[in-house]
Amino acid sequence: MAAYDIRVIGDPVLRQEAKLITDIDGKLVRLVEDMVETMYAAPGIGLAAPQVGVQKRLFVWDIGMGPLAIVNPEIIESDGEWTFEEGCLSIPGLSWEVVRPKLVHIVGRDLDGNEISIEADELEARCFQHEMDHLDGTLLTERLDDDTRKAALKTIRDLRLGQSAPAAPAGLSLPEKKELRLP
Ligand code: NI
Numbered sequence: 101m102a103a104y105d106i107r108v109i110g111d112p113v114l115r116q117e118a119k120l121i122t123d124i125d126g127k128l129v130r131l132v133e134d135m136v137e138t139m140y141a142a143p144g145i146g147l148a149a150p151q152v153g154v155q156k157r158l159f160v161w162d163i164g165m166g167p168l169a170i171v172n173p174e175i176i177e178s179d180g181e182w183t184f185e186e187g188c189l190s191i192p193g194l195s196w197e198v199v200r201p202k203l204v205h206i207v208g209r210d211l212d213g214n215e216i217s218i219e220a221d222e223l224e225a226r227c228f229q230h231e232m233d234h235l236d237g238t239l240l241t242e243r244l245d246d247d248t249r250k251a252a253l254k255t256i257r258d259l260r261l262g263q264s265a266p267a268a269p270a271g272l273s274l275p276e277k278k279e280l281r282l283p
Contacts, residue, residue, distance in 0.1 A: 103138045104152035106189050109239060110262030111153075114190055118150050118157045118235040121171050124213050128158070128171070132211060135160045136167040144189045146227040148234030151190050159231035163224050170216055173208035175232055184226050188240045191261065196252065198243050200229050 107113055121128065131154060139147040139160055146161040160169045180202030187195035204225045207217045220228055230240070241252050256262075 103141045104134060106138065106142060106147075106151050107153055108262040109191050109241070109256060111190075113150055113153050113155070114234070114239060115237045116150065116155060117237050118148075118155045121156050121158060124171060124209065124211060128156075129211055131156075132158070132160060132169045136162075136169075139167075139189075142189050145223075146231045147189065148231045150234050150237070157235050159234065161224070161227050161231065163227060169211055170206065170208040171211070173206050173228070173232060173235070175204050175206050175228065177205040178225075178229075179203045182222055182226065184223070186226065186230065186240060186243075188230065190234075191240060191256065193259070193261075194252070194255065196240070196244055196248060198240070200226060200243070204228050206232075 131149070135147050135149065135152060135158075138152060139145075139162065145163050146159060148159040149156045157172045158169065159173065160167055162168065178201035181199055182202035183197055183199050185195050186198045202225060203219065203221050205217070205219050206228050207215065210216050218224075218228075233239070233243070241249055241256070244252055
């Protein structure tokens with residue numbers, strides 16, 4: 101098993117709609133194993149395939165009952181309201197209070213091709229809705245109200261998330277800020 105690098109906001113792969121999975125085969129099982137390892141290493145409670153650069157409708161999760169995977173998931177019912185401080189491994193270090201349905205009914209397939217049907221509540225329901233968003237190319241920032249989103253995008257820019265720090269050319273060192281100040 102090998103852990104992937106998790107794609108960070110700004111990466112176009114996170115904005116694309118993932119494709120339906122037509123074959124559940126050994127390759128897909130290995131992908132799931134690697135995604136689970138990546139999720140634990142992060143650490144996180146859920147990870148969608150686009151977050152590791154794979155455009156397939158698949159996610160893994162573990163809210164304390166062991167790792168599970170769902171293929172071609174679909175939320176067929178949702179109900180209630182629940183406020184939760186939500187984060188995303190693709191927007192590392194940040195989180196916002198988001199209101200979403202409290203209960204969801206999700207259906208899909210497991211890795212043997214059998215039908216899965218789960219009625220989830222609170223944390224698990226939140227995890228499902230968040231990962232479903234990833235499969236549709238939607239990021240957490242789009243679930244914020246206008247003002248909060250503007251502030252969030254500014255914070256993300258200021259933190260330069262998704263951009264590597266500018267490297268000084270070899271053999272050159274950048275002057276310290278204080279040396280640029282006039283006495
Ligand atoms: Ni996420």
